[in-house]
Amino acid sequence: MTTPPSPHAPVRLIRGTALTCAVAVCLLLSGCSGTGGSGSGTDTAGAAGGARLKIALVTHASEGDAFWVLVKKGAEAAAAKDNVALTYANDPDAAGQAELVRDAIRDKVDGIALTLAKPDAMRAPIAQAKASDIPVVGLNSGIDSWQSEGVMEFFGQDESVAGRAVGENLDALKAKHALCVIHERGNVALEARCAGVKKTFTGETDMLYVDGTDMNAVSAGVKDRLKQDPSIDEVVMLGADFALAAVKSVKAAGSTAKVATFDLNQDLVKAVQSGAVQFAVDQQPYLQGYLAVDSLWLYKTNGNISGGGAAPVLTGPAFVTKTNVGAVAKFAANGTR
Template sequence: MSGPDDVSQTDLAATDSPNDTLILHPGRRGLLQGAALGGTLAMLGGMRNAMAAPDGPFPAHPKWRFVFVNHVTTNPFFTPTQYGMQDAAALLGCGTQWTGSVTSDVGQMVSSMNSAIAAKASAIAVSIIDPHAFNDPVQRALEAGIPVFSYNADAPTGSGNKRLAYIGQDLYQAGVKMGERIVSMIDSGPVALFIATPGQLNIQPRLDGASDVIKKSGKAITIDVVATGATVNEEISKVKSYYLGHQHVKGMFAVDGGTTEGIAETMDQYDLASKGVHGGGFDLLPRTLELIKKGAMDFTIDQQPYIQGFYTVVEMFTFLASGGLVGPADVNTGLKFVTKENVDPYLTTSTRYEGKSSQAQIVPHSGLIAG
């Protein structure tokens, strides 16, 4: 897969202007509303000013640097997120940095946040995968005048985390929708729910939502919860091992992208769809889509990772440009079931929006727009 490099503690070149003193701004006006945070521009002292194009919508501003702290920096799911981050930053004349952990190590992520605070980042976006570990660095960033947003995973209500807004899928409701799909296909018997890293807030709420729906359905469905690990190869191996030891299973479903690919591979290898076994999960890894088209698996769920990067940068920019008067606001990046009936456009186009191409392009739309 062609994609952006994983970069730690350096700016991504794709968002760097060839001339730091001349940046064009064909950007859009801020659309978000929310609470202001005073003093957010205090950390900008000493930065070189940029010069806006005469017809641009924004005046000259520093080349703000937005730091994204991620939990699985090399996972292919986040390739389109990085493209969205880069594209919005290039549009608005800003720089970005992609850092964090490869293996969902919370300590490494907190260390990356501390480094961003010490380096006086203009704004920080963090995937809050732990309910409490990020409270202190978020608070310290805000006290230093650095706005903090969460993306992809959010702190639970009541956790005390003071991040300004969340940009990502409503994870529990996504799990609810998957659970409803499961009980519509299966009447009884064992169902496996796979999760890469149990307890982490980017995926645990989905498992909780699906489990709640299944339990409340009244159907004689039993649930096995299976942990698979943080890397795609590990996840695929765990799914195959589970099936070989539980060949009476009626359905296998995952709440993360790598494990979803593992389910698709396993169902294809053992021709499980023809045996009445159902399967599904999340995200748009190419092999998952190919096997849905083949009929090996029922569905996957698109959470639009590109806009998790793009919209987060827009919120950061509008917050800084307005001195905190505009934004922040929570953004639900949505849910879409991808099945054999609607998978073709995902397979016939290769774009930055789904992470399959690094090329910037406008993709013509064909057919009706679903309401």
């Protein structure tokens, strides 16, 4: 049986903030729609009047990752509403992502939204964008470094807070030995999640690093670790697709361990409904993409800065369990959660 998250005040505060933000965006989104899919060079137009802005979204996404399809879909919905010409590019390699940002600067875009999974690699291109009078906002990764890197605004969840909330929830579920699986070494957001789990979970927490670009390797790594240590009773994954792979790994290993995860998609919703996954921590990727693009349009057209440039705009964490997954399922089916 799935148990709802521990009702501690910090978690309620963050969830409330995310909910307030989500309600506001739902009002903005009325009557708008976006198209999904991966790849680069997306160009979206809408009905808003005025001169057409060029905005680039540059992420550290790997090809085929369903999470980033949701981010991109949200960005496209905002671009359609705002009559923005949106380009999307991604590279999981930090140096490659930095070069994509420089490409956007050379293209003389009006604004850049980027992720800060590896902040040091983004420092020089961000400075170059600012020198070219191009505003830059951050999303998804880098909540602890966006201000020091010179980014104007940030949209995402506090991964450390989310991780600590997961650790508390594992205690509530009576888990004793957790395996936290990091699928990209050096990604500050992923590292913060597992560190947060370890900080509050009173049981034993082990870390496992796997190659997230090879799902077979992820599955094999989790299976082998579970065979090596039968005392592991909880597997914490850091992405929806990886959690679904871990469910198979648990079965292949003959383990009785439970699976919990960060992030959400349509298939993961079904896994929560069936009980195959205990719970998911939703940071609302669609919302992150939407707010990042819309914030640049608001800044360029009206001088608005969300949070006054002093605080991030939080999009999570929100816990999805078997008891509340029904309220999320219809949005996941639409490709917006």
